[in-house]
Amino acid sequence: MTDISKSKYKNYKADRSKYPKMENGKAVIDLDSHKFTKIWQGPQHPGVTGNMSVELIINGDEIMKAKTHVGYLHRGFEKLLERRSYIQGFTIVCRICVPEPDTNEYCYSAAVEELAGIEIPEKAQWLRTLNLEMSRIGSFLMWIGGQASALGLGAIGQWTIGMRDFWLDLFEEMTGGRVYHMYMIPGGVRKNLPAGFKEKTRDLILKTRKLLYNVEETFFNNAIVKSRLKGLGIITPEIVDEYGIVGPNARASGKEYDVRMNNPYLKYGELDIKMLTSTVGDAYARAELRYQEMHQSLDLISQILGKIPETGEIQTKLPNVLHWKIPAGQTYMKAESTRGEHGFYMVSDGTKYPRRVFLRGASYTHAISVLEKLAVNISISDLAALMVSLHTCPPEIER
Amino acid sequence: MDKKNIKKIEKEMKLANEGLPEKERSLFSDVRPTSVTPLNKYLEKFLNWARAESLWFLGFGTGCGAIELRPLMTSRYDVFRYGIAPRPTPRQSSVFIIGGYASMKTVKRIVRSYEQMQGPKFVIALGSCTINGGMYYDSYNTINRIDHYIPVDVYIAGCMPRPESLIAGFNKLKEKIKAGECDGMNKYAENFDWYKKNQKRVIKDWNMPDFNW
Amino acid sequence: MKKIINRIKEKIEIVSLKQRDDLYFINVKEEHIIFLLSYLKEQEGFTHLAFLQAVDYDKYNMFQLTYMLYNYDIKVNFGIKVIIDREKSEMTSIHKLWAHAWQYQRELHELFGINFPGSPRVDESFVLEGWEEIPPMRRDFDTKEYSEKTFYQRPGRSTNDPKEYMKEKLYKNFVEPPKIRREDD
Numbered sequence: 001m002t003d004i005s006k007s008k009y010k011n012y013k014a015d016r017s018k019y020p021k022m023e024n025g026k027a028v029i030d031l032d033s034h035k036f037t038k039i040w041q042g043p044q045h046p047g048v049t050g051n052m053s054v055e056l057i058i059n060g061d062e063i064m065k066a067k068t069h070v071g072y073l074h075r076g077f078e079k080l081l082e083r084r085s086y087i088q089g090f091t092i093v094c095r096i097c098v099p100e101p102d103t104n105e106y107c108y109s110a111a112v113e114e115l116a117g118i119e120i121p122e123k124a125q126w127l128r129t130l131n132l133e134m135s136r137i138g139s140f141l142m143w144i145g146g147q148a149s150a151l152g153l154g155a156i157g158q159w160t161i162g163m164r165d166f167w168l169d170l171f172e173e174m175t176g177g178r179v180y181h182m183y184m185i186p187g188g189v190r191k192n193l194p195a196g197f198k199e200k201t202r203d204l205i206l207k208t209r210k211l212l213y214n215v216e217e218t219f220f221n222n223a224i225v226k227s228r229l230k231g232l233g234i235i236t237p238e239i240v241d242e243y244g245i246v247g248p249n250a251r252a253s254g255k256e257y258d259v260r261m262n263n264p265y266l267k268y269g270e271l272d273i274k275m276l277t278s279t280v281g282d283a284y285a286r287a288e289l290r291y292q293e294m295h296q297s298l299d300l301i302s303q304i305l306g307k308i309p310e311t312g313e314i315q316t317k318l319p320n321v322l323h324w325k326i327p328a329g330q331t332y333m334k335a336e337s338t339r340g341e342h343g344f345y346m347v348s349d350g351t352k353y354p355r356r357v358f359l360r361g362a363s364y365t366h367a368i369s370v371l372e373k374l375a376v377n378i379s380i381s382d383l384a385a386l387m388v389s390l391h392t393c394p395p396e397i398e399r
Numbered sequence: 400m401d402k403k404n405i406k407k408i409e410k411e412m413k414l415a416n417e418g419l420p421e422k423e424r425s426l427f428s429d430v431r432p433t434s435v436t437p438l439n440k441y442l443e444k445f446l447n448w449a450r451a452e453s454l455w456f457l458g459f460g461t462g463c464g465a466i467e468l469r470p471l472m473t474s475r476y477d478v479f480r481y482g483i484a485p486r487p488t489p490r491q492s493s494v495f496i497i498g499g500y501a502s503m504k505t506v507k508r509i510v511r512s513y514e515q516m517q518g519p520k521f522v523i524a525l526g527s528c529t530i531n532g533g534m535y536y537d538s539y540n541t542i543n544r545i546d547h548y549i550p551v552d553v554y555i556a557g558c559m560p561r562p563e564s565l566i567a568g569f570n571k572l573k574e575k576i577k578a579g580e581c582d583g584m585n586k587y588a589e590n591f592d593w594y595k596k597n598q599k600r601v602i603k604d605w606n607m608p609d610f611n612w
Numbered sequence: 613m614k615k616i617i618n619r620i621k622e623k624i625e626i627v628s629l630k631q632r633d634d635l636y637f638i639n640v641k642e643e644h645i646i647f648l649l650s651y652l653k654e655q656e657g658f659t660h661l662a663f664l665q666a667v668d669y670d671k672y673n674m675f676q677l678t679y680m681l682y683n684y685d686i687k688v689n690f691g692i693k694v695i696i697d698r699e700k701s702e703m704t705s706i707h708k709l710w711a712h713a714w715q716y717q718r719e720l721h722e723l724f725g726i727n728f729p730g731s732p733r734v735d736e737s738f739v740l741e742g743w744e745e746i747p748p749m750r751r752d753f754d755t756k757e758y759s760e761k762t763f764y765q766r767p768g769r770s771t772n773d774p775k776e777y778m779k780e781k782l783y784k785n786f787v788e789p790p791k792i793r794r795e796d797d
Contacts, residue, residue, distance in 0.1 A: 043505070092534055098466045162475055241660060330678075330691070332680060360662055370712075532766075
């Protein structure tokens with residue numbers, strides 16, 4: 001060992017002036033010191049999910065502070081629903097979330113039915129369950145394309161979004177609409193299944209499974225994907241409750257909470273369904289969990305197709321919907337969307353119009369509190385991947 | 400007209416940039432946009448043909464219409480065969496697709512992105528809500544008609560318009576460009592004060608330069 | 613669930629209502645809310661705050677705040693309703709109990725004008741930018757009137773009273789409509 005007092009570096013002192021000032025192990029953020037840069041990611045940015053923006057303070061390429069700004073898609077749905085009658089409101093609720101409109105329709109219709117005291121027929125319940133599971137597949141296919149594209153793997157986006165189009169075709173046959181379906185009308189569903197629908201769906205399930213195995217080979221076994229997603233954005237079990245995290249994000253951290261199994265609605269109680277969880281809690285675990293849930297959804301669709309009764313009513317007769325007054329009351333209906341617990345809180349005061357309708361979307365906490373927490377100290381190039389791995393959907397935050 | 404008068408008019412024509420803090424005003428441009436007249440009729444015809452065959456649109460999903468832009472780029476609809484491709488930045492793009500309803504916060508970003516685009520530039524407005532408000536006609540936060548804020552060349556009606564109708568809209572835009580009818584940029588420059596007045600009526604905290612070139 | 617409600621009843625004065633097997637509501641007084649929420653979170657296992665929202669009853673001059681909790685073990689949603697004064701519109705902040713509660717409080721501050729003293733970032737803008745009117749989710753704010761005043765209407769959209777319209781259009785110069793062949797003819 002050399003004696004440092006004799007070496008020529010004895011007076012050497014690292015030049016810390018170029019580094020940010022540290023206090024208690026944390027950098028002091030001072031924009032005037034020229035060591036930090038403030039940049040905006042979004043809303044006009046392809047790497048942002050939907051239309052929101054993140055205000056970042058970076059040092060080098062490391063994010064020191066993140067702040068989410070939403071409101072670019074605020075349409076005031078809750079205000080609009082206050083001045084629309086119950087049946088008019090039904091046509092606009094599906095516009096709240098674009099990739100997955102059916103969960104909104106179901107929650108709204110179910111809330112209206114519960115307040116009005118309507119039971120819907122057996123077959124309508126099966127058709128609703130089928131529609132909900134199909135919309136889950138569509139949303140997941142879109143998500144996995146986004147997750148791969150955020151890492152520069154554009155081919156998977158081309159495959160899965162192309163495949164999602166065939167699911168949209170099925171929706172079009174079933175409901176008449178490609179993106180917005182307006183299918184689950186209060187009191188039942190609008191249309192019966194078209195002829196030959198079951199065979200087509202079974203065929204498409206096989207095709208989707210084949211595509212998913214290809215995705216597994218190219219995406220989940222990819223070394224770059226693994227190295228970038230593993231360890232990114234770890235959600236520990238402690239913060240799940242604290243931040244109100246739900247859905248696959250919570251299940252990947254070991255929290256057993258899935259509305260379909262915890263509080264079975266429609267026909268989920270009669271289906272063979274198992275809670276999928278993981279314990280790692282990073283972006284890769286979440287991606288894997290969602291991948292398994294896609295297979296689970298495909299399973300459920302084939303189960304439902306086998307169990308739908310051939311005949312039966314699909315609608316309960318409603319009173320004259322133009323003058324439909326609903327007894328006063330409050331309720332909260334929830335369902336499992338691809339992002340987690342999705343619910344409608346409806347307050348009726350006995351008139352033709354609802355007093356208040358509130359939508360609880362899972363992204364509300366995921367995109368703001370959780371993202372702001374997880375984005376700190378990661379590289380700016382990983383932010384898009386983190387955002388997609390939380391599966392945020394801005395329209396349901398700001399409604 | 401003597402020189403003094405011209406200088407005075409020039410000074411009046413300059414943009415005030417009143418939304419910016421006073422010390423920052425000198426950092427931004429205060430020049431108005433000007434309308435462009437084609438040099439040569441035959442050259443312009445050729446240029447219009449070239450412009451119509453490579454429409455690069457800005458990848459800014461301003462509303463829910465953005466969801467039908469993604470399937471357009473897959474093998475099923477494949478808009479690349481029409482010379483249509485997405486670009487990440489306004490500087491590189493020539494078509495701006497307004498994807499549906501525009502909330503007041505988004506209008507500000509739309510104006511900014513539109514002004515940053517380099518000419519010749521065209522606007523396609525997608526969905527019923529850009530035409531007359533659609534089902535958000537009574538919403539306090541979405542504007543009712545987009546053509547009072549930026550000039551629009553082609554409307555595509557529907558909620559949501561199908562990818563096929565988007566392709567039809569692009570083809571209509573091509574026809575219009577080839578016929579030399581798409582002069583939205585000149586219209587914007589000529590009626591600049593009217594557009595600014597409308598924009599400032601809804602964008603309450605105007606904290607950017609008047610013309611974001 | 614009945615046991616839990618009875619245990620709460622021993623401590624404070626509440627009114628309970630069963631909406632569904634997995635959804636209960638109770639009404640409590642404003643001053644008990646912090647105690648009740650922390651008791652439910654720490655002792656009874658209602659660890660998940662699903663949402664916090666307000667309902668505007670302008671006729672009775674009050675806001676109703678709803679705290680929706682969820683218990684993972686007994687799988688029950690529990691809504692806690694509090695009535696606050698509409699004029700004063702101030703409420704105790706619960707940001708120390710849940711890390712995402714400030715978001716709901718910020719939203720309520722912006723859209724309803726309810727104040728939560730001490731809540732972090734409560735004055736920041738959430739969805740509105742440069743808003744100058746009264747908070748838009750209050751019942752006395754008329755969104756249609758504001759929209760007509762602020763935005764430009766495209767001519768052609770008109771609303772008619774169906775009765776009057778039919779009289780004017782159809783019966784003034786009444787012409788026998790052409791007969792359409794139906795399937796059952």
